[in-house]
Amino acid sequence: MNDKIRLRFAPSPTGALHIGGVRTALYNYLFTQKMGGTLILRIEDTDQTRYVPGAEAYILESLRWLGMEFDEGPGIGGDFGPYRQSERKSLYGKYAQNLIDSGNAYYAFDTPEELTAMREAYESRKETFRYDGITRQQLNNSLTLSAEEVKTKLESGEPYTIRLKVPRDEEVLINDIVRGEVVFRTNELDDKVMLKGDGMPTYHLANIVDDHLMKISHVVRGEEWLPSTAHHVLLYRFLGWEDTMPQFAHLPLILKPSPDSYITKENKVALAERLVDEFFNKNQEINQSYRSDALAFLSQIFQDKKNVVAKLKISKKDDDNKRALKVFLKSNLSGKLSKRDGDRLGFPVFPLSWVGETKEDSFKGFREFGFMPQAMLNFLAFLGWNPGTEQEIFSLAEMVDAFSLDRIGKAGARFDFDKAKWFNQQYLIQSDNATLVELLKPMVKEKNYEVTDEYLTAAVGMMKERVNTLPEIIETGYYFFEPVKEYEEKMIHKKWNPDRKTALLDLKEQLENLPEYQAEKLEASTKIYLEANGLGFGDVFPFYRIALSGTTKGPALFEMMEALGKAEVEKRLLTAFPAFDKVFATKINS
RNA sequence: GUUCCUGUGGACAAAUUGGUUAAGUCGUUGCUCUUUCACAGCAAAGAUUGCGGGUUCGAGCCCCGUCAGGAAUACCA
Known part of the structure; x- marks a missing residue:
């Protein structure tokens, strides 16, 4: 055990844990395991307005499902607790006071409303307001007010914040493990x-204080934190902790799939309508009469799907509506992967399903999509990292072994659901049937299918390499559990011959008389029959197959027959052939 | 707008740190196997390494410029 290596994963309980957060957790986990260090879970709940009940439990359950264990954290224990920042509230004031005393921070009395007004005023002049070394000289704070005034304000209980006094004309150098200098x-x-009006610290203060107190050695987090890392370094310096400052590693972002990759002729109209709906939903003030223009614009940019994002560049000629539309589209078609993307594009972005207050705030997870935790982890690991070898399938232990921070890439990684499915399929094929059966049982029960373990095992064995996810086994392979719902018509139209029925029934009978209704025996017997009657496999197989499963695709026929059993096969064949006749008749009539 | 980050086939990416013909995987297409689909195996298509200069015998890698994309710019994390 290396007690110098201490990492933390510090999510905020504001909702379901996003896939990017899961990857951050994974990298933290992999590195600590590799180094024999300690992994800490810290809940960053300093924003009570965004606190969502159940979110912490969700995070814990997700991590458990994925098989990542923590050494310290809420509910786990450890010598550096408590591990919820809300429970550490009393700790932070002292450090904020330190900052004031050393002249590196000041009281600010500006109200949120004043600041918002200020921002809007700047905005209207096409400038951006920043509370900094210049503007603070004109604002309402302990730097501009007399000591007397400050004292009165403080004593009268007027709300205040404490702000970091960033020095002028200096440079802050960050030595990032993945980005360099x-x-x-x-x-x-x-x-x-640093300290908010409600007495709670902001992320920046709490984070630095806790990382220091918890003796964190490496901060592995998303790239979105890079810009504020300068502030964090300043804080370490002002608090006198610079020599024990952790090392930083900023992970590349996980990006949305590029629109070019999923816009098709078939879906582009629906996609455009959906986006326009969302647009008006979000921008209630915009008149509905703009709708047709918006749709026209979208179909225009979807026309040639290349460089869709580039066409969203705002030009001077655009009116307010178009400008708003472009901004909306840009944030929805490019950039960081967001929870809405999963919904729109039909893939999960959370490990587990999340049920929020509204339907819009509820999401289906990787688990419910039928992914295996190990496959999800394996997929995620490769979003921003690679081992430099050709191996792609890694158990968690192998991943730990192969992992190193310096093989983390710098460029944003594009979320690719096809690749995720491929990983899952690999794990499905690799898993033994008994394990899969156990995972499948709840779903089987939900559908009220009554089958034996033995039967399920056979079905799983036949289906698992033909699907990407677990539920597909009983969805596309539903015919193992209930009668065929629909016969694939194309083959019937093309090849069915009502006169063939006699032979097919003949064969059926011959097979039924076999001492054992077993795949190899069935096959051997069929071969003999075909030869004797001058028929080929193609004359018989497709119809048996459609009769049994409704489709010409699927597992080997004789294995399927064995699993279904003599009686069921007979039943299906006898109902199917008349049905084929009917389907065939419609062809002639039409 | 400003600051910072990032650009290698459609996607993810490798390239022994400046060395020959730019790996591999996913995806696409074809072939083999097979009654079908899938798996597996084989093969093909797809790249003037964002663009333009420079340094060098030699640049994906170093330098300058430029363009594009992204992140941040809250009393959110």
Whole structure:
């Protein structure tokens, strides 16, 4: 055990844990395991307005399902607790006070409303307001007010925040494990709030204080944190902790699939309508009469699907509506993967299903899509990292072994659901049938199918390499559990010959008289029959197959017959042939 | 707008750190196997490494410029 290596995964309980968060957790996990270090779970719940009940439980359950174990955390214990920031509230004030005392922070009395108004005023002049070394000289804070005024305000209980006093004309150098050296000039940094009006710390303060107190050695987090890392380094410096500052590793973002990859002739109209619906939903103030224009614009940019995003560039000629539309589309068609994407594009972005207050806030998870946790982890591991070898399938233990921070890439990784399905299929094929049967049982029960383990095992064995996810076994392979719903007409139209029935029934009878209704025996007997009657496999197989499963695709015929059993096969053949006649008749009539 | 990050076939990516003909996987297409589908195996198509300069005997890799995409720019994390 290496007690110098201590990492933390620090999610915020504001909803379901996003796939990007899961990957962050995974990389933290892999690195600690590899180094023999300690992994800590810390709940960052300093924003009570965004707190969502159940989110923490969801995070815990997700991590457990995925098989990532933590050494310290809420409910786990450890010597550095508590591990919920809300329970550490009293700790942070002291450090904020330190900052004030050392002249590196100040009280600010500006109200949120004042600041919003300020931002809007700047906005209207096409500028961006920043609370920084210049603007703070005109604002309502302990730097501009007299000591007397500040004292009165404080004593009268007027709400205040404590802001970091970012120094002028300095450079902050960050030595990031994945990005290398990154330099920020302090003149470009804003005076971030450290302590909020409600006495809670912001992420920035809480994070640094906790990382220090918990003796964190490496901070592995998403790239979205890179810009504020300069502030964090400043904080370590001002608090006198610079020599024990953790090392940073900023992970590349997980990006949405590019629109070019999923827009097709078939779906582009529906996609456009859906986007326009969402647009008006989100921008209630925009008149519905703009709708047809919006749709026209979308079908125009979807026309040639190349470079869809580039066509969203705002031009001076655009009116307000078009501008709003473009901004909306851009945020929906490019950039970081978001929870809405899964919904729209039909893939999961959360490990487990999440049931929110509304339908819009409820999402289906990887587990419910039928993914195996190990497959999801394996897929995620390759989003931003690779071992440099040709191996792609890794058990968790193998991943730990192969993992290193310096093989993490810098460019954003594009979410590719096809690849995810491929990983799952590999795991499905690799898993033994008994394991899969256990996983499948709840779904079988839900559908009220009554089957024996033995039968399920046979079905799983036949179906698992033909599907991507677990539920597909009983969805596309439903005919193992209930009568055929629909016969594939194309083959019937093309090849069915009502006169063939006699032979097919003949063969059926011959097979039924076999001492054992077993795949190899059935096959051997069929061969003999075909030869004797001058028939080929193609004359018989497709019809047996459609009769039994409704489709010409699927597992080997004789194995299917064995599994279904003599009686069921007979029943299906006898109902199918008349049905084929009927289907065939419609062809002649039409 | 500003700051920072990132650009290698459709997607993910490798390239022994400046060395010959730019790996591999997914996806696509074809072939083999097979009664079908899938799996597996084989093969093909797909790249002037975003673009333009420069340094060098030699550049995907170093330098300069440029373009594009992304992130951040909250009393959110």
